[in-house]
Every structure is written in C-alpha cells, then in structure tokens.
Amino acid sequence: MSEGPAGALLVRGGTVVTAAGARRAHIRCRDGRIVELGPDLASQGEPVLDADGALVFPGVIDPHLHFALVSAPHRTADDFDTGSAAALSGGVTTFIDFAHQHAGERLSAAVDARLDEAARSRADYSLHVIVTDVAGGQLAELAALTERGFTSAKVYTTYRPSGFYCDDDTIVSLMEAARTAGWIVMVHCENDALVEGSRARFARLGHVGFAYHGRARPALAELEAVQRMLLFARTTRCPVYLVHLSVAESARLVARARAEGVPAVGETCPHFLVADASVYDTERAVRFIHTPPLRSGEDRRALWEALEARHLQTVASDHCGYTLRQRTDYGDFTRVAPGIPGTETLLPLVYTYGVGAGRLGPADVARICAENPARAFGLFPRKGTIVEGGDADLVVYDPSARARIEDGRVRSAAGYSPFDGMEVHGRVAATVLRGEVAYDGADVRAPRGYGRRIPRKGVRADALP
Ligand SMILES: [Zn+2]
Structure with missing residues (x-):
C-alpha cells in the first residue's frame, strides 16, 4: 500500500491519546509494530504521515x-x-464478528466455515462463537479453540425462529465450562416470552408498521434477562459481557453487580446514545429497526452518565448492513430481520456527542472504543492502545473538521446511515493498520484480504475492564 518496507511509517505532529491520557509524540512504526514513541523523531527513510x-x-x-x-x-x-x-x-482497525453454531454442529465447524468468509476482510478481525447447543459434547471443544485464539462465546436469550435462542440450562453449562477455559460469554439480553408475547399481541391488532417496533419490545424483557444473566455470572464466576444495553436501569444493574464483584462488562451502542423512541413517531422509524429498540430520552441521557461514571465499559456498533429497501419492501416490523449499519460512524458519534458535548474527554473515547474492548476480549495490549511493541494501529482524527453524516456518502453497502443529517465534530483523516495507511481520508487503500485473524488470549474475571 505504501512505498518502502512493509509496515514502516513515521506519524509526526499529532497528540497521542490513550486511555491513560494525551501527549504530543511522534510514532515510529516498523514491521507493523510501534517501535518508538518520542517528542521529536526524524524519519529514517520510512514514509511520513503528517498528523x-x-x-x-x-x-x-x-x-x-x-x-x-x-x-x-x-x-x-x-x-x-x-x-x-x-x-x-x-x-475501526479490528472487529469481532460471529460464527453461528447451528443445532448439532461442532463449534469448530462453525468457526472454520466463517473463517473462509472472513478471509476477505481488509481490517483485522476475530470471531465470537454463537453457541446454541452443547448436547453433543461441544463444551469439550473450548480448550482446542482457545489454542487457536478463540476465547469468547455469544448466547441469545431470544430469537427462537431464526435459530439463535439458547436455553438457560445450556447457558449455565456454557458459563461453567467457559470460566474454566478462560472464556468470556456475551449475552443478548431479552426475555424471549416477554418479547414474543408482546409482538404477537401487536400483530393480532394489525399494529405491525415500523411505528410500533419500539412499543412492541418492552424494556422489562431486557431488565429481566440482564438480571438473570448477572445472577448466572455471580453463581458460575464466569466473565460475562452484556451487549447493546438500552435501558438506564440495565446500566444500574451492571454497576451494582460489578461493585459486588460480579465479573460483568456492559456495552451500549451509538444509536442508544444519539436517538430515542420519539423517532418511531416519524417517517424515520424505518431507519431504527434494531433490537433492542430505541428507548426514552431519559434512558439516553442515563446511558451517557453510565459511560461517564464507568458503569458501562464499551460502545460497539452492532453494525448490521441491511438496506432500507429490505425494510420498505415489507413495511412490517414482524417480517424484517432487525439491525442497522453503523461501524463507520461509531467513533465520530462517540467523539461528537461525548467530547463535543463535554461529557467525555478524548482519553475516555480511547478507553471506551479501544482499550476496554481489547481488554474484554483478550486483545490487549497488542491492540487497543499505543505502546512500543504493540501493533501500529492508529486513527488520525482531525477534531476541527465539521461534517454531516449523509446517506449518499456512507461506505457501507447498506447505502444509508440511520444518522443521516447529523453533524459530527471531526473526521478520520487516516487509519493506519499494522503500520500501513489503510484509509487515507478519501479512499480505502487496504486491499481485500489485507486483514489478519488475530489470535486472542484467555479472559480472566479479575482482569476485566
Ligand atoms: Zn448484534
């Protein structure tokens, strides 16, 4: 991608921001790693990136x-x-996608099939194993998968028809085995009976337009499952990572459990931080068909407070690149698969509505968007910080730029952004992945297949973010 030796680059003139703070420093990268950090480094022949x-x-x-x-x-x-x-x-230089185990399948078979698809990635990656069935001795596979660098599972407490649902007995068995193996278990928390019963009632009344999506999916379903999963984590001592928390009370439950020593990490998503359920009363409802749905403005504000107070640890996109046509062709929330695009707007939104609004400092953004996810999933300190010896993965972010998110300008094949029309402070001027400029502010330069699968370490309950 660049002239000169692979993975060699000097990043000059910027303010280096990690979870520990900010300082002026130049960064020398060689062979894809950071080899030197200092106040005034001269080029030794490597290309220079002006920051x-x-x-x-x-x-x-x-x-x-x-x-x-x-x-x-x-x-x-x-x-x-x-x-x-x-x-x-x-x-985003590293992402973790999923390998979905179908009933009866070996976990390693699910992983191998998904790795074939993921080999096309331009960014670094790993996979979480979606576990649905352990009746065939699948838990015995965790040790071999750990050897290969896979150390996380995901379970869903809902979604029976699409084959994601995992029952409580399986979840507890998985958590017991995961704790021993050094794995962390991610959970989609929504009580299945509560969401399905509510949906069925809305459907019987013919209330299936997108305007009803939010109301049909009660906050109680999330709270019940969060509480249950925290109880399972408390009992098994298995580290858990609760995804896409949308309700203020969920954050309080996680904070209380963590204070009592329960090994739990809480995640929320940009959409819960910048939008609320009032959207469902507008024609923009179609842009926010995801689960859980948007909640009240009060929840939205409380989630920011939870990030500030470190009651929640991460913000992830939950990117799911469906098109708007895949919504409008049906016009019925019960007939479409939920999910919205958002990985490319994750950092700009957290920066704008976190730092720009005075809620977070830049170091908090580094902690929430890089260091904490790296720690939770066994990538730290190779990824998630800026340190000598670590991978040279960097984002050069120009905070003075002002831009507007627009459907016509997104790179996702979804072809739209739920956040179309929102102003953002700052722009990604360059993304460096293993010492190479993978995105130059205009074009993605990393070719298909440049991404590497990153083996992850085990996750210990006492080393969670
Ligand atoms: Zn998801």
Missing part, C-alpha cells in the same frame, strides 16, 4: 458487528469486504 493538529487514537476495536449475516428473509448487503472497508473509513 499536525490531529488527535492520534489507538485503532478502534468494534467488538460487536455482523457482516454477511443471513437471517430470514434477508442477507445483509455488507459482506466482509465492503463491511471492513466501511469500518476502516471510520477508524
């Missing part, structure tokens, strides 16, 4: 997204190629 006036963040880690997702009746427009290009243009 004057910019913030230099660690490459963003998006630990929760779905490329090439098939969920009846749809397949996402984004595959690993287009999705990873979108990610790089937003400063």
Whole structure:
C-alpha cells in the first residue's frame, strides 16, 4: 500500500491519546509494530504521515458487528469486504464478528466455515462463537479453540425462529465450562416470552408498521434477562459481557453487580446514545429497526452518565448492513430481520456527542472504543492502545473538521446511515493498520484480504475492564 518496507511509517505532529491520557509524540512504526514513541523523531527513510493538529487514537476495536449475516428473509448487503472497508473509513482497525453454531454442529465447524468468509476482510478481525447447543459434547471443544485464539462465546436469550435462542440450562453449562477455559460469554439480553408475547399481541391488532417496533419490545424483557444473566455470572464466576444495553436501569444493574464483584462488562451502542423512541413517531422509524429498540430520552441521557461514571465499559456498533429497501419492501416490523449499519460512524458519534458535548474527554473515547474492548476480549495490549511493541494501529482524527453524516456518502453497502443529517465534530483523516495507511481520508487503500485473524488470549474475571 505504501512505498518502502512493509509496515514502516513515521506519524509526526499529532497528540497521542490513550486511555491513560494525551501527549504530543511522534510514532515510529516498523514491521507493523510501534517501535518508538518520542517528542521529536526524524524519519529514517520510512514514509511520513503528517498528523499536525490531529488527535492520534489507538485503532478502534468494534467488538460487536455482523457482516454477511443471513437471517430470514434477508442477507445483509455488507459482506466482509465492503463491511471492513466501511469500518476502516471510520477508524475501526479490528472487529469481532460471529460464527453461528447451528443445532448439532461442532463449534469448530462453525468457526472454520466463517473463517473462509472472513478471509476477505481488509481490517483485522476475530470471531465470537454463537453457541446454541452443547448436547453433543461441544463444551469439550473450548480448550482446542482457545489454542487457536478463540476465547469468547455469544448466547441469545431470544430469537427462537431464526435459530439463535439458547436455553438457560445450556447457558449455565456454557458459563461453567467457559470460566474454566478462560472464556468470556456475551449475552443478548431479552426475555424471549416477554418479547414474543408482546409482538404477537401487536400483530393480532394489525399494529405491525415500523411505528410500533419500539412499543412492541418492552424494556422489562431486557431488565429481566440482564438480571438473570448477572445472577448466572455471580453463581458460575464466569466473565460475562452484556451487549447493546438500552435501558438506564440495565446500566444500574451492571454497576451494582460489578461493585459486588460480579465479573460483568456492559456495552451500549451509538444509536442508544444519539436517538430515542420519539423517532418511531416519524417517517424515520424505518431507519431504527434494531433490537433492542430505541428507548426514552431519559434512558439516553442515563446511558451517557453510565459511560461517564464507568458503569458501562464499551460502545460497539452492532453494525448490521441491511438496506432500507429490505425494510420498505415489507413495511412490517414482524417480517424484517432487525439491525442497522453503523461501524463507520461509531467513533465520530462517540467523539461528537461525548467530547463535543463535554461529557467525555478524548482519553475516555480511547478507553471506551479501544482499550476496554481489547481488554474484554483478550486483545490487549497488542491492540487497543499505543505502546512500543504493540501493533501500529492508529486513527488520525482531525477534531476541527465539521461534517454531516449523509446517506449518499456512507461506505457501507447498506447505502444509508440511520444518522443521516447529523453533524459530527471531526473526521478520520487516516487509519493506519499494522503500520500501513489503510484509509487515507478519501479512499480505502487496504486491499481485500489485507486483514489478519488475530489470535486472542484467555479472559480472566479479575482482569476485566
Ligand atoms: Zn448484534
């Protein structure tokens, strides 16, 4: 991608921001790693990337997204190629997607099939294993998968028809085995009976337009499942990572459990931080068909407070690149697969509505978007920070730029952004992945297949973010 030796670059003039703070420093990269950090480094022949006036963040880690997702009746427009290009243009250098184990399947078979697809990625990646069935001795596979660098599972407490649902007995068995193996278990928390019962009532009344999507999916379903999963984590001592928390009370439950020593990490998403359920009363409802749905303005504000107070640890995109046509062709929330695009707008939105609004400092952004996900999923300190010896994954972010998110300008094959029309402070001027300029502020330069699968370490309950 650049002239000169692979992975060699000098990033000059920027303010280096990590979770520990900010300082002026130049960064020398060689063989894809950071080899020197200092106040005044001269080029030793490597290409120079000018970061004057910019913030230099660690490459963003998006630990929760779905490329090439098939969920009846749809397949996402984004595959690993287009999705990873979108990610790089937003400063995301590493993402963790999923390998879905179908009933009866071996976990390793699910992983291998998915790795074939992921090989097209332009950004670095790993996979979480979606576990649905352990009746065939699958838990005995965790040790071999750990050897290969896979150390996380995901379970869903809902979605029976699409084959994601995992029952409580399986979840507890998995958590017991995961704790021993050094794995962390991610959970989609929504009580299945509560969401399905409510949906069925709305459907019987014919209330299936997108305006009803939010009301049909009660907050109580999330709270019940969060509480149950925290109880399971408390009992098994297995580290858990609760995805896409949308309700203020969920954050309080996580904070209380963490204070009592329960090994739990809480994630929220940009859409819960910048939008609320009032959208469902407008024609923009079609842009926010995801689960859980948007909640109240009060919840939105409380989620920011939870990030500030470190009651929640990460923000992930939950990117799911369906097109608007895949919505409007049906016009019925019960017939479409939920999910919205967002990996390329993750950093700009957290920066704008976090730092720009005075809620967070730049170091908090580095912590929430890079270091904490790296720690939660066994990537730290190779990824998630800026340190000698670590991978040279960097985002050169120009905070003075002002831009507007527009449907016509997104890179995702979804072809739209839910956040169309929103102003953002700053722009990604360059994304560096293993010492190479993978995105130059205009074009994605990393070719298809440049991404590497990054082996991850085990996750210990006492080393969670
Ligand atoms: Zn998801």
